[in-house]
Amino acid sequence: MQTVLQSLLWAIAALLATGVAGGVAARYKAATPAVYVIALCVCAFALSVGVGSLLGAGGPAPSLTLPLGLPWLGARFELDALAAFFLIVVNLGGATASLYGLGYGRHEEAPGRVLPFFPAFLAGMNLVVLAGDAFSFLFAWEFMSLSSWALVMAHHRRPGNAAAGYLYLLMASFGTLALLLAFGMLAGSSGGYAFDAIRNAAPAPAVSAVVLVLALIGAGSKAGVVPLHAWLPLAHPAAPSHVSALMSGVMTKVAVYGFARLVFDLLGPPAWWWGALVALLGGASAVMGVLHALMEHDLKRLLAYHTVENIGIIFIGLGLSLAFEANDMSGAAALALTGALFHVFNHSVFKSLLFYGAGAVLTATGERDMEQLGGLIHRMPLTAFAFLIGCAAISALPPFNGFVSEWLTFQAILLSPALPQWLLKFLVPAVGALLALSAALAAACFVKAFGVTFLGRPRTRMARDAAEVDGASLGAMFMLAALCLAAGVVPAYFLDALAPVTQALAGARLPQQEGLEWLTIVPIAQSRSSYNGLLLFAFIALAAGLAAEVIHRWASNTTRRAAPWDCGFPDSSPLTQYTAGSFSQPIRRVFGTVVFRAREEVVIPPPGDATPAQLHVQLRDLLWEAFYLPTAAVVGFAAERLNRVQFMTIRGYLTLVFTALVLLLAVLAIWQ
Amino acid sequence: MAVILDLGVQLGQMLIVLALAPLLTGYVRKVKARLLRRRGPPLVQPYRDLLRLVRKEAVVADSASWVFRVAPYLVFGTTWVAAALVPTFASGLIFSHAADMIAIVALLGSARFMLALAGLDVGTSFGGIGSSREMMIASLAEPAMLMVVFTLSLLAGSTQLSFIAAALQGPGVGLRVSLALALVALVMVAIAENARIPVDNPATHLELTMVHEAMILEYSGRHLALMEVASYLKLLLYLSVIACVFFPWGIATSGQGPAAYLVGTGLYVAKLTAGGALLAVFETLIAKMRVFRVPDFLGAALMLGILAALLRFVSRVS
Numbered sequence: 001m002q003t004v005l006q007s008l009l010w011a012i013a014a015l016l017a018t019g020v021a022g023g024v025a026a027r028y029k030a031a032t033p034a035v036y037v038i039a040l041c042v043c044a045f046a047l048s049v050g051v052g053s054l055l056g057a058g059g060p061a062p063s064l065t066l067p068l069g070l071p072w073l074g075a076r077f078e079l080d081a082l083a084a085f086f087l088i089v090v091n092l093g094g095a096t097a098s099l100y101g102l103g104y105g106r107h108e109e110a111p112g113r114v115l116p117f118f119p120a121f122l123a124g125m126n127l128v129v130l131a132g133d134a135f136s137f138l139f140a141w142e143f144m145s146l147s148s149w150a151l152v153m154a155h156h157r158r159p160g161n162a163a164a165g166y167l168y169l170l171m172a173s174f175g176t177l178a179l180l181l182a183f184g185m186l187a188g189s190s191g192g193y194a195f196d197a198i199r200n201a202a203p204a205p206a207v208s209a210v211v212l213v214l215a216l217i218g219a220g221s222k223a224g225v226v227p228l229h230a231w232l233p234l235a236h237p238a239a240p241s242h243v244s245a246l247m248s249g250v251m252t253k254v255a256v257y258g259f260a261r262l263v264f265d266l267l268g269p270p271a272w273w274w275g276a277l278v279a280l281l282g283g284a285s286a287v288m289g290v291l292h293a294l295m296e297h298d299l300k301r302l303l304a305y306h307t308v309e310n311i312g313i314i315f316i317g318l319g320l321s322l323a324f325e326a327n328d329m330s331g332a333a334a335l336a337l338t339g340a341l342f343h344v345f346n347h348s349v350f351k352s353l354l355f356y357g358a359g360a361v362l363t364a365t366g367e368r369d370m371e372q373l374g375g376l377i378h379r380m381p382l383t384a385f386a387f388l389i390g391c392a393a394i395s396a397l398p399p400f401n402g403f404v405s406e407w408l409t410f411q412a413i414l415l416s417p418a419l420p421q422w423l424l425k426f427l428v429p430a431v432g433a434l435l436a437l438s439a440a441l442a443a444a445c446f447v448k449a450f451g452v453t454f455l456g457r458p459r460t461r462m463a464r465d466a467a468e469v470d471g472a473s474l475g476a477m478f479m480l481a482a483l484c485l486a487a488g489v490v491p492a493y494f495l496d497a498l499a500p501v502t503q504a505l506a507g508a509r510l511p512q513q514e515g516l517e518w519l520t521i522v523p524i525a526q527s528r529s530s531y532n533g534l535l536l537f538a539f540i541a542l543a544a545g546l547a548a549e550v551i552h553r554w555a556s557n558t559t560r561r562a563a564p565w566d567c568g569f570p571d572s573s574p575l576t577q578y579t580a581g582s583f584s585q586p587i588r589r590v591f592g593t594v595v596f597r598a599r600e601e602v603v604i605p606p607p608g609d610a611t612p613a614q615l616h617v618q619l620r621d622l623l624w625e626a627f628y629l630p631t632a633a634v635v636g637f638a639a640e641r642l643n644r645v646q647f648m649t650i651r652g653y654l655t656l657v658f659t660a661l662v663l664l665l666a667v668l669a670i671w672q
Numbered sequence: 673m674a675v676i677l678d679l680g681v682q683l684g685q686m687l688i689v690l691a692l693a694p695l696l697t698g699y700v701r702k703v704k705a706r707l708l709r710r711r712g713p714p715l716v717q718p719y720r721d722l723l724r725l726v727r728k729e730a731v732v733a734d735s736a737s738w739v740f741r742v743a744p745y746l747v748f749g750t751t752w753v754a755a756a757l758v759p760t761f762a763s764g765l766i767f768s769h770a771a772d773m774i775a776i777v778a779l780l781g782s783a784r785f786m787l788a789l790a791g792l793d794v795g796t797s798f799g800g801i802g803s804s805r806e807m808m809i810a811s812l813a814e815p816a817m818l819m820v821v822f823t824l825s826l827l828a829g830s831t832q833l834s835f836i837a838a839a840l841q842g843p844g845v846g847l848r849v850s851l852a853l854a855l856v857a858l859v860m861v862a863i864a865e866n867a868r869i870p871v872d873n874p875a876t877h878l879e880l881t882m883v884h885e886a887m888i889l890e891y892s893g894r895h896l897a898l899m900e901v902a903s904y905l906k907l908l909l910y911l912s913v914i915a916c917v918f919f920p921w922g923i924a925t926s927g928q929g930p931a932a933y934l935v936g937t938g939l940y941v942a943k944l945t946a947g948g949a950l951l952a953v954f955e956t957l958i959a960k961m962r963v964f965r966v967p968d969f970l971g972a973a974l975m976l977g978i979l980a981a982l983l984r985f986v987s988r989v990s
Contacts, residue, residue, distance in 0.1 A: 377737045392785065414825050437815045440811040447789060528835075547748055578797060
């Protein structure tokens with residue numbers, strides 16, 4: 001087992017070397033395919049290692065200490081069940097992104113800004129997952145942040161990208177600072193930075209509470225938990241599409257890993273209110289994310305907002321699991337945790353797929369604004385098909401995978417009456433309502449995203465002249481689409497694979513799913529709930545096929561093409577179609593007037609004036625106004641005041657240094 | 673042998689719901705007509721309409737893609753499967769474990785997803801208006817429905833319709849406030865989901881008030897027939913759910929023999945008759961509301977659902 005970990009680390013070293021070589025050789029045309037092929041091979045290898053060690057789990061986790069990092073500590077690496085699961089998520093995304101990059105990367109105008117950082121980013125994410133001590137973890141975390149920041153800034157001259165990168169850098173540093181403090185608190189008494197030492201030290205309840213909040217800030221800001229999500233919808237879309245997929249589909253999952261590692265593994269037994277806090281933040285993220293997405297017309301930004309929603313769903317599961325664990329209901333905790341982890345996997349699959357689809361649209365039309373697209377299903381049928389499957393999966397529709405993980409989370413919510421705390425009794429059904437609301441709104445949002453982009457008639461020349469993308473991109477998309485269906489139709493195998501992880505974190509596992517009749521999944525008991533995606537899929541296919549066969553054979557099978565009917569008044573101009581803005585207007589009116597203070601202003605020109613009437617929609621981001629603008633104002637104010645310190649005389653500086661010294665000595669004297 | 677029998681009963685249920693669905697719609701129309709002192713079309717008129725439609729050629733708009741042509745089959749197939757998984761005359765059928773109530777709601781969501789996409793496919797303004805409004809209605813109706821499911825599952829300890837029906841039939845339940853709230857919420861959701869008055873009018877083609885009809889405006893021939901059957905099936909499904917959960921008397925359990933099945937079928941038809949008549953009376957008494965009143969209507973349903981669930985949480989002090 002030790003050799004497995006060694007070979008993994010060698011593979012990561014190979015990625016880093018590829019990054020360096022890619023930077024040097026970026027001006028050669030062959031560099032692009034070479035870098036992506038190497039990244040693909042390494043990720044495929046690491047993926048197989050992850051699958052192997054998750055399925056073959058049992059026995060002590062292999063660990064390794066390298067003479068790097070802090071001199072008295074070295075760098076420790078571990079591969080336990082949790083790490084193996086996230087290794088799969090990271091490298092599945094990495095492998096498909098590399099495959100996609102083989103095609104997509106050809107259109108890159110500045111490969112020198114992407115090629116060095118893409119493998120480095122992959123290496124950083126792998127190292128976070130494998131790290132076995134606080135120092136290596138934080139180092140890898142920061143490495144991952146910085147390399148992804150470089151990728152966000154790849155097209156830094158486009159309007160808005162520089163600001164997005166700046167905000168991302170700020171939030172990432174802030175998050176790392178919180179994590180640094182969290183690890184500092186954990187290691188405080190014993191001074192041990194290795195995860196083993198932290199795990200064995202039992203922190204005081206007050207310390208654990210502070211660490212939980214710091215972990216929520218640190219990992220939550222990376223994952224995009226409301227209200228720390230503001231950077232995410234700006235930074236994720238700014239990167240090249242395969243990197244957007246990695247950031248949205250995979251890096252947010254690495255953040256979830258950080259949270260799970262800290263709170264479930266290192267922190268010891270939870271208090272019940274942790275679950276309430278985490279689940280509530282999750283519910284708020286889910287609804288806010290999807291409402292933002294509904295108001296969005298930029299395809300990639302819409303997808304990024306949906307990441308906020310799905311991270312919310314994952315945190316609902318994690319919070320429930322904490323609440324159950326605090327009350328020694330390990331079976332229920334395992335169910336909630338399984339739901340959350342399965343959603344981690346599922347979201348990484350369909351979010352990557354959707355970002356690849358958005359990238360394909362971008363390649364074919366040069367456009368991310370949905371209002372400029374339309375009718376692409378005729379020009380890009382394969383992309384449209386794969387994207388449709390991703391849309392159905394993310395909208396939690398059976399028989400695809402998104403439904404299964406949300407269903408498991410619902411089942412966990414239904415177990416909450418057994419919780420003794422009154423706050424949780426009231427809170428959990430409310431969170432359930434938020435989850436249901438976000439699932440329904442997600443379906444509306446993806447009807448909009450697919451319908452306006454791919455269906456209807458083309459709204460611009462670019463959309464009319466689009467052409468299908470290359471084979472490598474399509475291959476990556478179809479692999480993920482197949483996985484969406486497979487994980488939805490036979491979830492039993494996937495749930496069983498998660499058993500060692502929940503066993504390690506929650507102390508229990510779901511009942512063995514494989515081997516049940518018809519591959520039904522039964523999370524608690526047959527009499528409570530069961531779901532069978534395979535049967536549903538087969539029945540729907542049979543029923544639809546039967547209907548088609550019967551009607552075509554015995555009734556009619558003639559079809560005539562004609563102009564659209566449209567109640568007798570068809571208008572040939574594609575501008576009369578429903579747009580993304582008009583599609584979401586009812587929902588904007590119902591929810592947006594409260595959440596975004598949405599206002600509509602209609603400007604109708606006076607009679608005789610030929611200028612078109614105009615409709616202006618005004619949305620306000622209240623969270624931005626409540627949290628970010630005041631913070632920025634305070635920082636600006638303080639900076640302005642401190643500015644004077646930069647222009648003092650030498651006497652002034654000496655006085656300042658002397659006063660500081662005296663003050664510190666006084667503090668020390670009082671402390672002793 | 674037992675397996676073959678079980679499969680036969682399951683197949684019987686699939687055929688019964690398919691056969692009864694148009695009759696139910698025809699019956700509701702007939703009762704409504706009689707209430708308005710019209711004679712109304714005969715009960716079998718929906719079957720005749722369907723037969724006529726499937727024999728005609730299908731006219732497809734120039735700008736339509738394969739989504740438009742595949743959607744009717746998928747919508748029909750998904751709705752049919754969902755309807756066949758609800759216990760009608762018998763519970764505990766061989767495939768009833770395939771989907772619990774949450775999954776049945778989600779299956780209807782899948783059908784609606786395809787339907788809304790089909791509405792957008794041709795690229796007309798009416799299709800868009802229908803899809804957009806349908807998704808707005810669904811975004812409120814689905815959470816309300818799930819809160820009803822929560823309430824029921826808290827009472828019965830299961831989300832599986834067969835077990836809920838059995839548990840509510842049992843002695844330990846009786847009349848409860850949360851059950852009443854859940855029933856009201858479920859009826860409101862059913863009215864909205866089936867595009868009935870006061871949310872939508874199934875008989876109108878007045879453009880600006882229609883939702884469901886606007887989405888299927890471009891359909892004709894066999895495609896339209898399938899969409900119509902799917903909407904008939906959905907109405908039957910919701911009535912069956914209400915009957916099975918709140919009026920579970922007489923539902924045969926698996927393996928009780930043909931006599932129990934016959935009684936169950938008779939009672940099921942009686943329940944549908946009563947439900948259909950009540951729907952017709954309700955629709956005749958009330959006026960259609962403006963589209964932006966619908967969120968208030970469904971918001972009330974959602975609140976009732978949440979209230980029902982919370983009452984259950986509170987009253988379970990043990």
